[in-house]
Every structure is written in C-alpha cells, then in structure tokens.
Amino acid sequence: MNTIGSSGSLVAPEVWDGREMREALASRNISDIYKLLRKHGVSQRQIAAATGQSQSEVSEILKGRQVIAYDVLARIADGLGVPRGYMGLAYDGATAVRVADSDSGDSPAEEDETVKRRKFLSHAAAVAMGASVFGAEESGWAAASAQTPAPSRIGMADVQQIQAATKALRDLDYRYGGGTCRDAVVAQLHWAKQLLHASCTDQVQQRLFTSLADMHSLAGWTSFDMGLMDPARSHFGQALQFAKQANDDSLVANVLYRMGRVYLHYHQPNEALKLFQLGQIAAQDSGSSLTVAVMCANEGWAYGMLNLPDQVSKMLGRTRDEFARARLNEAPDWVRFFDENDLHAVTGSVHDALAEFDPERYAPMAVAETIKCNESYDVDMQRSHVFGLGMQATNHIRAGDVQEGIKVGRQALEIGAQVKSARVPDRLRPLQLEAAKHTTNSDARDFSEQVRKFRESRSI
Template identity: 60%
Template sequence: MNSIGSPDSSIPPEVWEEAEMRDALVAREVSAVYRLLRRHGVSQRQIAAMTGQSQSEVSEILKGRQVMAYDVLVRIAGGLGVPRGYMGLAYDDVTAVRVAGSKEVTEPEEEDESMKRRQFLAHAAAVTVGANVLGIAEPGSWVAHAAQTPAPHRIGMTDVRQIEAATKALRALDYRYGGGACRDAVVAQLSWGRQMLGSTASDQVKQKLHIALADLHSLAGWTSHDIGLHDAARTHFGKALELAKEGGNEQLVANVLYRMGRVYIHTKAPDEALKMLQLGQIAAQESGSELAVAVICANQAWAYAMMGHKDMAMQLVGRTRDEWQRAQGKEVEDWVRFFGETDVYGMIGTVHTVLAQGEHPEHTKFAIPALTRCIDLYGEEMTRSKTFGLSLLATNHLLDGDVDHGAKLGRTAIDLASDLKSVRAKDRMEPLQIEAAKRRNSSDARDLAEIIAKFRGPNTLTG
C-alpha cells in the first residue's frame, strides 16, 4: 500500500478538511499549504512533481514567496487535488474562461444610462422597504448573468467562514493594489459561493450564507467600479442588496447603498447619488448604528457639495462628526468598521475641496489640514486611498497659490497611483490636472499637467 510520502501516492481528501489547512487555502497562503503538506510527509520533490514546479520554486514558496497569479493557483490546486472552491477558484478551466469573459465584464452601449439608473433605483427602493425580491426571474436589464459552478450538497458554518475569510483577504488586495488586482478572483469565488444557496443547510447557516455572499457581491461591485465596469458594479450591488435584506442585516444594506451612491458620485451624477444615499439612510437608521449613519451623512455632504449646496454640505459634515463620535466604543459590524478617524478626516477634506473648486475657494483652509491628517494616518495597506488624498491635497495647494508644493504632492500621488490597477485612480486625477493646466506659466505646474495627461491616457484634458 502506498503511503502519503511515496512517489505515486495522492493526498488524501481529509487533509484538505483540516481547520489549519482550510484557513491556509482560503487565504491562498500557498507557503502555509506546502508547509502543512510537509508535516504530512509530502516531500518538496513530490510537491514539485504534482504542481509542475521546479524544486527551487517550491523551496522559495516554502520560505515565504507569495503566489498571486490566478493560472498558477489553478495549476497548484489541480495538481495537489485541492477542491477549487476551497481557494475561491473557478470550478474548472471552462468555467474560468466563462467567468473571465462573461457578459458582465463588458459595458453594453445600446441601453440608455438614465433608464438603467431608474430601474436600479426602483429595485433598490423595493429591497430597502422590505419587498421580497430574492430570486426574481427578471429583476431588470441592469443585471448581467454570470456563469454558475457546482457546490457541495450540504454546507455548514465552516463553508460560510471560508467565504468570509476569502472576502476579507480579497478586500485587502483591493485596498492596497486596486480592483484590477483581485476582481477576477472575487468573481471566481462568487461563481462557487452563489451555488451554495441551493445546498442543504440549517436556517442559521442559510442566514449567515446570505450575509456572507451579500458582502462578497458588494466587493465584486466595488472592484468592478474601480476598474470602470459600472454596469457590472450595478449588477453585483443589486444582488448584494437582495441577499443582505434576506439575511436581515440592515447595516449591510446601508453599506451597499452607500457604495452605489459613490458610483454615481464618481460618474458626476450627484442627484442620483443622493437618491441612493437617502435609501441608505433609511437602512442605516433602521439598523440602529450611528456609524452607519455617519457614513451615509458624509457621502451626502459630498454629493451636496458637488451640486453647490454649501449649507447642506456643511450641515451634513457636522452631523457626520456627531454620529461618528456617538458611535465610539460601541460594537459595530465589519462593513462599517472601516469608517474610522482617518476616513472622517478624508471625507471632510474631500467635501471642502469640492467647495473650494467651485465658488468657495476659502475652503482650502479647512481642506488642507483635514487631508494632511488623513494622509499621515494612512499606511501602505491603504495605498489607493492615500493616492486619492494626496491628489486632493495637491489640488488645494494649487488653489491656494502654493504651486511648488502642490506640484510636488501631485507627483507623489502619480507615483503611487502608477502601481495601482485602478481606472478610478486615473479618473480622480482630473481635478488636479485641471488646476495644474490653469497654471501653465509655472514650469512645475505645466510639467505636472503633462505627467497627469500621460498617466491618464489619450483623450484626457491637457489644458
């Protein structure tokens, strides 16, 4: 009989069910997976033979080298016999191709955008006020249809925790490297996880599964938005709303609506954003979470500032501070925990910047200290947010007449943004490009405008 350490043996399925192994697989920590296999007597040579890697590659991974490439992860899973869903991978090569090339990743041009927005708003309103829309056959033409994959017949809380852990790990990649670094993996995880809705499970597991999948759909929507796939974002946010409502989690409903509002803010549709955020406020207040309300108020302030309504924007900034302060020391859920002191400063600085770019240039004196504090608090794990903050701060210094310092900050922002896989990072440079182009009599400003134009690509403003 072959032992696990013999050259022609396979790895017993129960190895993949061990708690420590499942955690490593969910996080895609291949080095940890290989170390655990070594404990089971699997040699480096056997791992190399199974995965098609050289022994030196296996040795480097055992020493901590990360494996990020999707095709390499698929090859490792296939060679070792890991159930692909345990790593958030598409079920097979055919499914992987279908997921990567599915209809949701394109932006159809034949339908009027305003019609899609109205349809989504109607759907969001129905979900928010309690309509049972989960499983509707034809929820609207804003929905695209992704490929489906097989799933276990029966699931337990371990399977739900796997989805939660994968979502957390993928969200960290999004924050640090941009949506383009992880969106395919998010969609692949969904192609596995969505099918668990048809699996047998206890009522408690089912409820937790709805919430976990809602959060994963929300991440899919956010990463889609970050790379400019707004139809796909709308699809995922719509599904996230349904699942969050079915799971009875109003804080998550509010979070999804806030994120959809941000899509409209980014696409310069503040009136549409306010409609989403007003629905989000209903859910946030229903949840009883002051922090969820603070998130909504901050983004409403941004939308009002875009519309030139200074008084409303300032009123909502004040309420943001008040609600955030009241939330301190209270237990909050993951989807609102992100909104800490750094984000409060960032949102305040953003609102004042928008007003300063409009008819209230004096607001630079409020924007600059808030953004400076925000940037000082951001770590490397929040590279994209830090990039946005630097761009806004540079814009304020240009508006304030400090062109040399503004140009220096702008170049730093571009350097950080260049490493991101994010269309949004390019779009958010537009205000800085506009202000730099207005000051072409300064060589620093002129150079900055040209650098941004090159970074953002053809057909962008050059002055």
C-alpha cells in the same frame, strides 16, 4: 514570415496557440501580443485598423504602455480575432452585453446610462423599502449559475470560509486596486453561490445570505474600480437582495452607500443623494451609529458637489455627532473602515467639492483635512492614499501654493503607479487641470503635462 489568415483575420488561427502568444494572452500583456504579431508580419497600421486604435496608440503600447480597461481588452480581442477565453474575458456575460450595446450605436450612451441609473434606483427602492417607488422593479440581476461541485450540506465553518476569502480579497483591493483581485472575487462568488442549494440550519442560512451579500458588494466595488459599470450594478443589485433576505439593515445601507459613491465618481450627485437617503433609512433601522455617520458624510459630499454649503454644514455636523456616539468595536465589519482617518478623508472630499465653486474659502479647509488623513495612510491603503494626495495637491494649487501642490502631486503619481484602478486617472484629472491654469509657471506647465501622460498611460 507573413501568416495573415483567411476570412479577413490578421493571422492564421494557429498563431494564437503558440506558447509565447498564449502566455501573453493569459497575462493580458497587450504589448507582447502586438510584438508577436509584428513578428508574424502584421503592421502597426493593420493592428490599429483591427482594434479601433490610432497608430500612435499602438506604438505606445508596443513601447510598454499598459492596457487594463476591460472594454478595451475585449475590443482588442474581438478585433484581432482572439478567442476571448484565452484572455480570461469570456466569463462575464453582463460586460459582454455592455460592450456590444456600446458599440451598436442604437442610442446615445448618455440616454442608456440615464435609463440604467433609473432602473437601479427603482430596484434599490423596491428592495430597501419593500415597494417599487420609482417605477417597475428591475429583476434581471441574477448571473448564470456556476457548475463547480459544492457540498450538499453546510455548516458555519463553510460560511466562515466565504467571509475569510472576502476579507482577504478586500485587503488586496484596498492595497493595490480592483484590477488585482476582481477576477478572483467573481470566481469565488460563482462557487459560493452554489452553497444556496445545500441543506443547512436557519442560522447558517442567514449568515450565508449575509456573506453572499458582502461578497457581491465587493464584486460590485472592484468592478466599479475597473470602470465596469454594468457588472457593478448587477453585483450591487444582488447584494441588496441577499442583505434584505438576511434582514441585515446595516449591510443594505452599506451597499446603497457604495452604489452612491459610484454615482459621485461619475459626477451624478442627484442620483447619489437618492441612494444615500435610501441608505439612511436602513442605517437608522440598523441601530448602528457608525453606519448612520457613513451615510451622513456621503450625503454631505453630494451636497458639496451641488454647491449647497448650508446642507453640507448640517450633514458634517451630524456625521461628527454620530461618529462620536459610535462604538467601533461593536460596529459591523463592513463599516469599520470608517475610522478617524476616513472621517478626515471624506471631510476633505466634501470641502474639495465645494472648492470647485469657492476655492478661496474651501481649498485651505480641504488641504487641512487631507493632510490629516495622508499622514496616517500606510501601504495597506495605497489607493486611498493616492486619492488623498491628489486632493491635497489640487487644493494647495487652488489656494495659491503651487510648488507645494506639485511636490505632493508627484507623491500621488509615484504611489498611483503601483495601483491597478481605473479610478486613479479619473481622480487625478482635477490636479492636471488646476496645474494647467498656471500658464506662466513653467514648473506647473511641466507638471500638468506629467499628470496628463500618467493619466493617459493608465486609462486605456
């Protein structure tokens, strides 16, 4: 039966309240949603027109192709006339603004993003240095306050609960990607921020500021992992403010490091370098050699992307020196991830960046470092393992060992299928392109197409 509704909607409003439909909406199972719409007489062409997708995309989704990107989910919900709350999309005002702005066509997206990067850098400088260095301070980071009741007085045990929740959610992010836990982080954060209104000792308040900074940092990181730039920026901005209120220089450095990594991912090494250099000041003030090592390593990565090998060499040398001085058991919790394995991983990333300009020299070096980290990754670090295998495979191919690159690359695809991260398809793009260069090698051509299909299935 065709139940196309009035006022231009595809179906009558009551269709969205059916049991099967509500279950599909709640789980964001777009494939099932489209199948149910088909049962109600809605054609693939009508779905495509309403959601802004091609008919071939709709067809692929009907066959089981997943949709995980927030922007696409929001566009589908709005296009079909689904109440956003049915899909758990209504809580994030910053994302809603971003979606609206990106659809408005008022100005080029590149210009918008440039302005946003500059505003965040201005905010970061103002918080980290106590003065607005690059322009007027941007202060609109605060999200709407939550309404869930909270205690009127808190102690250290309440703060420790926040820390435990953050650790558990961070472990999920490391293992399965931000898509498995971002909503939970944001929800937990809304509740935790209510504790700011409770009475407590000065010691508890300082620990609360630190805990909220760390949770905001995780919310920013998981937002970035799902491709949600504006919410990521908002959370990182608030994380900086709380870290500064807690007088925690190491955590200030960590937040700046993470935002710098966002810009590295989007191939903006100059902006990343500015944030890493700001973070380096805070890292030095913290007295933590491990924090300084993290900042040096990532400055080296930015210099690699800028093809400045002399600067890379200096930064990697300093990274190794600071790492050798660090006492891991005394380091702050949020930098203890940077162990021997991660040192190999970031060194491999630096050489991978340089290999884009000089593959003959740097690709073998990238392979050697990524092999070391990939041998040590376990199931708790699946996303990092995918990234490491992708880099190793790419540089095997750059170095001329195409078959080994294909073999390692297939491992990356196998593990990548288990990770809910918008970064995975982005980070595998170089592998696809390198394999495609070998036009006379049928295995390489087939593998490049396999990577392309994998990336396409994970990117929508």
